[in-house]
Amino acid sequence: MRIYDDKHIKNIVLLGSAKSGKTTLAETMLFEAGLINRRGTVEDKNTVSDYHEIEQERGNSVYATTLHTEWRDYKINIMDTPGSDDFIGEIISSLRVADTGVMLINAQYGVEVGTELIWDYMEQFQKPVIFGINQLDHPKSDFDATLDSLYEHFGKSVTPMQYPLNQGEGFNCIIDLLKMTMYKFPAEGGKPEKLPIPEDQMAHATKLHNELVERAAENDEALMELYFEKGTLDEDEMRKGIKIGMMNHELFPVFCLSAKNDMGSGRMMGFIDNVAPAAKEMLPEKTIEGKDIICQADGPTALFVFKTLIVPNMGKVSFFKVVSGEVKQGMELLDHQSGNSEHIHQLFIMDGKNRNPVEKLTAGDIGATLKLKSTETNHTLHVKDADIEIRPINFPDARLRTAIVAKSKSDHEKLGEVLHKIHQEDPTVEIDFSKELKQLIISCQGELHLATIKWQLDNIYHLDTEFVSPKIPYRETIQKAAATSYRHKKQSGGAGQFGEVFMKIEPYYEGMPEPTEFNVRGKEVIDLPWGGNLVYYNCIVGGVIDQRYLPAILKGVMEKMEEGPVTGSYVRDVRVMVHDGKMHSVDSNDISFKIAGSMAFKNAFIQADPKLLEPIYDMEIFVPEELMGDVMTDLQSRRSIITGMDSKGKYQIIRAKTPLAELDRYVTALRSMTQGRASFKSKFAEYSPVPHEIQKKLSENYTKEDELVHS
Structure with a gap:
């Protein structure tokens, strides 16, 4: 050729x-x-x-x-x-x-x-x-x-x-x-x-x-x-x-x-x-640092991988543009992102599924190769003495979020592997296993996109799956102080278990004054992985609880914070003061104080006027002016707060803050009410209190589910 x-x-x-x-x-x-x-x-x-x-x-x-x-x-x-x-x-x-x-x-x-x-x-x-x-x-x-x-x-x-x-x-x-x-x-x-x-x-x-x-x-x-x-x-x-x-x-x-x-x-x-x-x-391509890469055949070889396909019986096909220099069959190139060396065994010009072998391609051309080990979409391949990272493609955020489950438990692990392959082919498909929600979440661009993913799972990978509504990552906190104690005592022959903890908890906010009612002996500020803080005070005097048990009490508090008392959601922004307790010279141990700490925290939390928080998203909806009324009415029905409006060309831009709980299948509803003429983008903004009636309903549902599990 x-x-x-x-x-x-x-x-x-x-x-x-x-x-x-x-x-x-x-x-x-x-x-x-x-x-x-x-x-x-x-x-x-x-x-x-x-x-x-x-x-x-x-x-x-x-x-x-x-x-x-x-x-x-x-x-x-x-x-x-x-x-x-x-x-x-x-x-x-x-x-x-x-x-x-x-x-x-x-x-x-x-x-x-x-x-x-x-x-x-x-x-x-x-x-x-x-x-x-x-x-x-x-x-x-x-x-x-x-x-x-x-x-x-x-x-x-x-x-x-x-x-x-x-x-x-x-x-x-x-x-x-x-x-x-x-x-x-x-x-x-x-x-x-x-x-x-x-x-x-x-x-x-x-x-x-x-x-x-x-x-x-x-x-x-x-x-x-x-x-x-x-x-x-x-x-x-x-x-x-x-x-x-x-x-x-x-x-x-x-x-x-x-x-x-x-x-x-x-x-x-x-x-x-x-x-x-x-x-x-054309204008030169840019490196990640903003430097120009001149499109010329005598420059250093640099390829930009813009697409990946997983083909049955063939493996991974990587499509690239030669941004600089020449690529020849048999070359060794460096994958800039992974640091791995890649051997270009074969070069092709692709016409649909047909592969046309070539010996080399020059700057400006588009080609494909097979079975690169670690190279993915958006990676740069270059000669080893160069240091080039081509500016990546910025793919849009997902607009539809759902959970997926394999109907057969034996397919659960395989499902994760298959979804990773689908993400390799299409970076706009986002996959995340949420430890918090205990769900495998798929995020994509819309119903048609989701239907295509389901078709692949059914027809290519032969996995029987179903989509279910995704849970909402709520947060729990408190609105007032509460003090309580809990004694854990268990005797079953031989050494038993004993630990008693007196605890006070308060809402935490940045810059709040230190407690004065207790003699503070130690303080630990923990940035929680899910947002917010836990501030843990050691206020023990007189050795009523041995210092070696204080980490166990903290561990018990943390375990309860990972499954809050109201809805089982993560707890945030609380400070805890352990100020008194009792121990036993024989029966006390770490497990006893962990349980006592966990239960004391739970009891205090319930008394401290607990408050449920929900994730709020900033939204920008682009809509033709004549359809604004319908979109605004729908947003208000979703508990949105309109924060502003603007115009861009023939479109109006509506800005709003909307609870994530109200955005399920929003892309579908928006397309339906505007005949596909509107679009939107959203990003996480903050956590905000849930209305009382919704909190009550969610708490009741959680209590019923918990009773069923433990019945």
Whole structure:
């Protein structure tokens, strides 16, 4: 297979809402270049891109698939991405290594919800964008309305390069405004006939051409002077100005397509070759310290791993971009994150599931290798005498949280291993076993994402599992002081158990004065792993309890704090004073004082007006203005406190503090009430008191469950 240099490699990512035609376009581009002999279809489940079983079942992309095509001495690496933002991890990782985004717009609907959501990430990455208005052959296609929706959402940087003639079922002609030519396609699509623009279209085409010339000229001072001097620009000059505008994220070319009928894709591929920037022309990648990494073949070899797949009977496939230098089969590279040496046994260019072996890849190219030992997504591989850590992809936080259990106890350990593999493939799937909740928690992007995980567990790993509601990590504390004592006495023949502890507990807050009612002999401040503090005072005088038993009392207190008396939740922000007690010269031991300390703490806690705290999350909801009322009403029903509102473009931003207990399946409810047009993000803010009636109900439920366990 031919090896391309860094000037002749173009990396594009196909983006757009579900059913916009990304997979069909990818198939057509491979066919146009002669890399496949016939075009598959999504309906026939035989496309190069959507080859995973779940994609063929659903009829939609779930994974980002890497492909390549070769067109007029250029190599175009193509990443075909899913249309749902439930799979945003696949979209973001592809965007990160692409140099140009091709955003497909369905000519029936114009800008859809998925387009809006993906655009936010396009702006973050500031990558050049090409819009492709697709499905112009559909009876309900409307190019002008679709173009207007692009202007409405993305402004006047949207710049038509073409417009269609005979759109709808008779679609077969495209007027090209850069070349001022009409392309007329045969009924079966493919190579068009180049014809003069019809007379009845010439005035309109000339007007749009002149606007294109102006847009190209205004991106460069030298071109602007040339434009004023000549009154126009030639085709090469226009290409230069368009490229500058694209790279500055100030010009978004628009092309016409019927990917299904193979009309317009070849012209767009030619534009990608001639105008879209190569990796070498893009802004340099950055190290974690902010240093530039120049994309050049003679630089130190550095690879960025942007995607991992676990393939049955093959193992781990690592997809990477060559950020600098060259990678050759047989090289030894260092995994910067793990410090381990990795041997590149094989190199591939991937076309879906097909592996095309190559001996080397150069800066700017995208490839894959097999069976790296410790290298994961977001890792950097580099030559051993370099010290390079490429800035990682920041994946979005999860929006849906659920617990999972294996129906068979024998599958419990295997479930953890399988979920780790799923996380390796998709870092937006977060796995955590909560010792506190005694649950295995999965966090992901939404219901569709969760359904995909369940499909994998059922069909690939053959694990019978179920999702259950996740528990809430409440906290318990107290509101007043209380004093109590507890005597533990047990006699069962021979040495018995005896320990008596007098204890006072109080609410703790930072900066509170030291106790004065007792003679303090020792103090220990413990930062609790779950937040808050325990302050433990030794106030024993006269040796009524031997010093060696005080750690056992503390251990008993800590054990009870790990399972609070009200709901079994962690206890925080309490100070404990052990000030009196009794011991026995024969029967006292550590276990006796541990039990006495635990029970004394429990009894005092119940008398100290216990208070349950719940986790509160800061939320930002992005919602179209006309839907704000519904979202606000729903938030108020979830015990939210609205903390502010703002606007961003066409969206309103609602800021609120909401209890975690009210956020179960919120992503699903929000999508339902806004037809998928709203999104949100959330992060933990604080613990706050639970309303009395909720605390009472939770406490009663815990008491009933505890009685059942011990009955």
